[in-house]
Amino acid sequence: MKDNPVPARALRIIKVIAALVFIIPASLFFLYPQVFHCELIAFSGFRESGSVYFSPEIKPASYKKLKRIVSLAEMRIDSFYTGKKSSPKIIICSNPQQYQRYCSSTEGAGCSVGTPWGNSYVVLNEQGANLDVIAHEMGHIELLKRIGWWKVTSEIPQWFNEGLALMLDRRFVNNPDPAGRYLEYMDEWMYYTGGGQQILELDQVATIKDFFNGGQKHVMLAYMSAGMEVSYWLALSGSKGLQRFVQNLNAGQSFEEAYAGAEQARLKEYYRKLPSNPLRYSDSEKISE
Incomplete structure (x- = not known):
């Protein structure tokens, strides 16, 4: 009596799926480590206050001022687009090492990070977290929200x-x-x-x-x-x-x-x-x- 080949075939399929489940995230982490670091910000030791995450080194006395600047930037987005649709998480770093971890760069005062699945982040250096920088990066996220990650990355020229x-x-x-x-x-x-x-x-x-x-x-x-x-x-x-x-x-x-x-x-x-x-x-x- 011949063995039924179905279980063996199913086992191979399960092994392939399991390998993909491991390989795809690992590949993405290698290519885009900042995305994974941003996605895990809640487990990083940064202090959460609403949608803003503060580096542990930032004193709580500064929270109110920084959140006020974020609110003013949101008002600019709302006015320019006649209504704001995006709600990125804001990550405020206190040193270049933290900034590089979430931005994959030591350049600039801020950057924006968007994902194909819809999550988005604005990463800032505390020293450069002014209204113009935050509004600029939020502007990138708002466009991403309105037309989608795929169109921004494949159709929209960088200029x-x-x-x-x-x-x-x-x-x-x-x-x-x-x-x-x-x-x-x-x-x-x-x-x-x-x-x-x-x-x-x-x-x-x-x-x-x-x-x-x-x-x-x-x-x-x-x-x-x-x-x-x-x-x-x-x-x-x-x-x-x-x-x-x-x-x-x-x-x-x-x-x-x-x-x-x-x-x-x-x-x-x-x-x-x-x-x-x-x-x-x-x-x-x-x-x-």
């Missing part, structure tokens, strides 16, 4: 992601008027390009690697290019342009279609006296310039 976050960050330009904001970003862009002589095209800063891999001057020029383009786009899109962009993207349009579709002809006519955006010149115009 747009950073440029939109800059609209919530007033460290470089602090002008609430759409046209005025564009003009001020153009001034910054002119400075970093040496009067328009050393341009970074948008497609040269479309990926995270291209945007951040370079010296400080390269990164600052990438930021100013992103800020100039997105501020120009918002001026031509009007108060409902960002909402229209998100809706069209979620309805299946490509980034290029949704981005172009947000701009309005009447606003293009209204702002016709604005200096032209040099990042939108055709190749022939660039040569003639």
Whole structure:
């Protein structure tokens, strides 16, 4: 009588599943250790106060001030997006070692961490935890919440992601008027390009690697290019342009279609006296310039 092969086959399947259960998390931890550290923040010794986790080295007397700054940043998100949808956990570190653990970097005053399953975190250095930094990082999380992790990582160019976050960050330009904001970003862009002589095209800063891999001057020029383009786009899109962009993207349009579709002809006519955006010149115009 032949043995029934089904149990042996089922056993092999169970072994494969068990191996995957171990290998996939292990691989993710190796590639993205900051995600796992953030997910386990509740077991880290950080002190929880609402949605904010404070390093054990931060004195409780500082909690109220830091939470107030977080609340002000949330108000900026709410105003800019006409309603806030995201609720990231905030992790405030007291030293570079902690910051690197949760950000996988020693650079910058803050970073944002999002996951495909919907959890999100804003990680901050206590020394750099100011309103602009927090609003900038929360801006990344809000976009992630509205269009999804997959679209942000696979469809959204980094210049747009950073440029939109800059609209919530007033460290470089602090002008609430759409046209005025564009003009001020153009001034910054002119400075970093040496009067328009050393341009970074948008497609040269479309990926995270291209945007951040370079010296400080390269990164600052990438930021100013992103800020100039997105501020120009918002001026031509009007108060409902960002909402229209998100809706069209979620309805299946490509980034290029949704981005172009947000701009309005009447606003293009209204702002016709604005200096032209040099990042939108055709190749022939660039040569003639």
